Amino acid sequence: MYQNEELCLPPLSPFLINNVRAKFNFPQQYFIASEMVLDPGAQALGRPQNSKKLSTTKPLNKEVERKNSERNGILTQSSHSAAQQEAPLRTISQTSGCRLKVNRSSVAGPGLVSNGQCSWMRRSESSFSVNSAGSCRPRARIRNATSLPHIARHIPQEPPPVKSPCLLVALRPVNVDKEKETFFKSKYTYNPQFEYSEPLSSSIMSKYSMASDRFIEQAVRIMKSVVKMYGSYENFEEATGGAMLSKSKIWTCIRSYMRKEGCSGEVVVRLSDDLLSQAVMMVENCRPTLTINLAGARQHWLEGMLRHEIGTHYIRGVNNSHQPWHSAAGRKQYGLKPANPTEEGLASLNSVLYRKYPFLWRAALLYYTVFQASQMPFCQLFEDIAKFVEDPNTRWEYCVRAKRGQTDTSQLGCFSKDQVYLDGVLMLLRYRKTIDFKMLAALGKVSFEDVDHLKKCAVLQNTRIPHFMRDQVRYLEQLHHITAVNGLTDEELLRLIPK
Numbered sequence: 016m017y018q019n020e021e022l023c024l025p026p027l028s029p030f031l032i033n034n035v036r037a038k039f040n041f042p043q044q045y046f047i048a049s050e051m052v053l054d055p056g057a058q059a060l061g062r063p064q065n066s067k068k069l070s071t072t073k074p075l076n077k078e079v080e081r082k083n084s085e086r087n088g089i090l091t092q093s094s095h096s097a098a099q100q101e102a103p104l105r106t107i108s109q110t111s112g113c114r115l116k117v118n119r120s121s122v123a124g125p126g127l128v129s130n131g132q133c134s135w136m137r138r139s140e141s142s143f144s145v146n147s148a149g150s151c152r153p154r155a156r157i158r159n160a161t162s163l164p165h166i167a168r169h170i171p172q173e174p175p176p177v178k179s180p181c182l183l184v185a186l187r188p189v190n191v192d193k194e195k196e197t198f199f200k201s202k203y204t205y206n207p208q209f210e211y212s213e214p215l216s217s218s219i220m221s222k223y224s225m226a227s228d229r230f231i232e233q234a235v236r237i238m239k240s241v242v243k244m245y246g247s248y249e250n251f252e253e254a255t256g257g258a259m260l261s262k263s264k265i266w267t268c269i270r271s272y273m274r275k276e277g278c279s280g281e282v283v284v285r286l287s288d289d290l291l292s293q294a295v296m297m298v299e300n301c302r303p304t305l306t307i308n309l310a311g312a313r314q315h316w317l318e319g320m321l322r323h324e325i326g327t328h329y330i331r332g333v334n335n336s337h338q339p340w341h342s343a344a345g346r347k348q349y350g351l352k353p354a355n356p357t358e359e360g361l362a363s364l365n366s367v368l369y370r371k372y373p374f375l376w377r378a379a380l381l382y383y384t385v386f387q388a389s390q391m392p393f394c395q396l397f398e399d400i401a402k403f404v405e406d407p408n409t410r411w412e413y414c415v416r417a418k419r420g421q422t423d424t425s426q427l428g429c430f431s432k433d434q435v436y437l438d439g440v441l442m443l444l445r446y447r448k449t450i451d452f453k454m455l456a457a458l459g460k461v462s463f464e465d466v467d468h469l470k471k472c473a474v475l476q477n478t479r480i481p482h483f484m485r486d487q488v489r490y491l492e493q494l495h496h497i498t499a500v501n502g503l504t505d506e507e508l509l510r511l512i513p514k
Contacts (some may be wrong), residue, residue: 086297138491186215186419186430195411198394203407205423206393209418220420224433230437230511234379237501240401248376248404255370257314262286267311272321275482282329286312288490293418296324303329319366327362327456334478335459338471342395349469352462360439361455364497368483368490373497378436380404380413385429388417445508447494453487456480 188194188209243472245251260268265286275280283299287307293311297304312320335341340349367373380403388396388454397414404410420430443450443463450463450468457478458469484490498504 226386234382237379296328323362323366354460356439357462380436381433384417388429445512
């Protein structure tokens with residue numbers, strides 16, 4: 016686990032960064048990115064600049080001018096421009112000033128302030144953003160929230176409002192590491208006693224307390240097919256997922272994908288080792304933020320993850336903002352059904368779309384684990400899913416997901432939200448021949464059942480279609496392939512989901 020702190024400094028140029036590093040003896044790795052806003056300006060880092068190099072004396076004079084201006088409480092336009100032109104890369108945070116995150120165990124000294132728990136994310140490793148100035152010569156600038164396509168800039172009040180963490184973060188036990196150690200030392204016989212940062216909503220917990228067995232037969236069959244073909248889930252993961260990616264490779268893949276979708280510079284991306292899921296898309300500090308679990312970033316699976324989070328959740332969210340039903344009142348006015356299970360079902364299909372063998376393993380295992388959690392205490396559940404997953408650490412993560420929200424996991428019970436993935440997948444495959452998938456993407460966060468009556472009053476200017484959904488013939492062929500590989504037939508789907 017990363018132990019993070021923040022060092023708050025005024026905006027720094029590369030010249031000052033080098034001086035800070037020399038004076039305080041900071042290692043180079045504290046200036047390596049684990050959080051970025053990715054856009055074409057980032058490409059300036061990998062090749063020589065075409066612009067004429069500034070002399071060594073000019074930046075020094077401009078730096079003195081900037082310091083004098085700041086000392087008098089005024090930052091002149093000329094000094095601000097010089098600071099921008101001087102550096103194609105700037106370390107920034109989403110607020111004013113500069114935040115450099117350093118490791119407590121390696122650097123100690125005055126000025127270190129604990130980062131604490133973020134309102135949305137538990138923690139991230141460091142802050143680093145790259146932006147294009149949008150002019151003919153490369154330079155750095157801070158992209159503010161108003162430049163995003165659909166999120167207004169937030170002006171904090173005094174004191175700033177206290178936000179509750181999002182549901183999935185609030186449901187992560189704060190003592191999960193301690194309980195994992197105790198559980199493993201007991202040789203898997205101890206039922207963890209989880210603690211949470213704040214009381215959980217009884218209405219939310221009751222909403223997700225009931226598990227379904229409607230598709231349990233299909234879930235088990237999908238997992239057995241994988242085990243039969245590959246011998247174990249671990250072999251399946253290695254054979255189809257490929258090697259684990261380094262951080263630099265992850266950034267390269269993300270940047271390339273953002274270009275495909277035309278959303279470079281719009282999404283903050285973070286890398287973390289502290290997620291129960293493979294990735295999560297949310298809004299933090301008025302910015303769309305994607306956090307990716309480093310443990311799930313595999314060579315052949317990363318783009319599928321990006322199609323899930325960016326190509327589905329983010330793009331449908333942007334499209335939704337253009338529609339008259341973008342608010343709760345609007346949804347009520349148009350009589351919309353809940354976006355789920357369509358939303359997560361579509362994202363799950365898109366994540367396996369181009370695999371040779373697009374098994375719906377994860378959706379099936381989550382569905383099965385949740386149902387079993389409603390019938391078993393934690394330690395029995397851990398033993399039960401061993402027939403599908405051998406690795407104890409992987410089993411632990413799935414069991415925690417299914418039992419999250421509970422304090423005493425010796426009790427029967429589950430958090431059933433994870434069943435929505437297989438629910439949505441089977442629903443969409445059942446109606447795949449009649450659904451207009453391009454319109455489903457364009458209309459935003461809506462159910463496939465609402466498409467026909469909403470398209471008559473939709474605002475379709477400036478809507479986006481994910482690059483992999485633009486060819487509808489090919490997209491439908493991929494859905495047919497997913498259906499066949501997972502041993503599903505139209506007759507079975509019709510029986511499971513009658514009209």
